[in-house]
Amino acid sequence: MYEFLSLNVTCLHCNRSLMASKKLIDNKPSIKLGIKAGDQTGVIYLSSLWGSYNYNCEIPLSSDIIAQFYCPHCKKKITSDNECSICHAPMIPFILDMGGRVNICSRSGCKNHFLEFNDLSEALSKLYQEYEFPRKYTPEELKIIQRKHVSRAEEENETKEILESGAFLMSYCPNCRKSLIDHEILKLKVTTGNTSGILILSPYLNIFTSESTIFLQEDKPVTDISCPHCDTSLISTDKTCESCGSPIAKIFISARTKMINFYICSKKGCKWHGLSDVDLQDIKLEDSLEW
Secondary structure, three states: OOOEEOOOOOOOOOOEEEEEEEEOOOOOEEEEEEEOOOOOOEEEEOOOOOOOOEEEEOOOOOOEEEEEOOOOOOOOEEEEOOEEEOOEEEEEEEEEEEOOOOOOOOEEOOEEEEOOOOOOHHHHHHHHOOOOOOOOHHHHHHHHHHHHHHHHHHHHHOEEEEEOOOOOOOOOOOOOOEEEEOOOEEEEEEEEOEEEEEOOOOOEEOOOEEEOOOOOOOOOOOOOOEOOOOOOOEEEEEEOOOOOOOOEEEEEEEEOOEEEEEEOOOOOOOOOOOOOOOOHHHHHEEOOOOO
């Protein structure tokens, strides 16, 4: 229910926002905190995207260390008497602007976290109304969404089909042709270094939301992106990102009556995406500030 939910949080002491709008993690404003680990202190930026464990930190964090967190405004230590149900380290609470709290474990590497709502019905209302939280579509509705873009081009007698922002991209592996869509999310296998996991992307054009089951460093390309079905690498051998020059992954998307190549950058944080030169003769992506 909370996939791609971006949280806005405040300090439980001074009630000031902890959001850093200019420091993006997962293409969303991050949560800024002071941190102390051992005898080192610094600043850490946590992903505000629910389910993401990505962060940028000024000091190295060794696995299994219990860190202390501080409000960057009032400088007070943020902690609680609640212990992690997995590793028994102190839980760190933040106030949610939608009412309630989010709690994360203070131990580096532990992924235990949970939400508490004061009023669940009120919180859900804010998710849909204020945050434009996407609802689930039925298979029939997805077909209508897909046909809409074809009909628009035909009705206006356009020579190019326009894929509008928010269009649902039916995505497939170029090798085994199996669907990459699972319950309205786009799933890919991702590898960084010697570690592999699952990368979850929004399948809606110009909607920049992502989650991963492994840590992905901001502004750094991953080692590989591959199909979760046949394990074939999707990294293009003849094309690179037109924005940052990083390797790009190629998938198939369905447009009109054929499959077309769709490219995404492999560097975390880069928003470039595009089509092949051949497909650009027939199809145009609606311009947007983000993808």
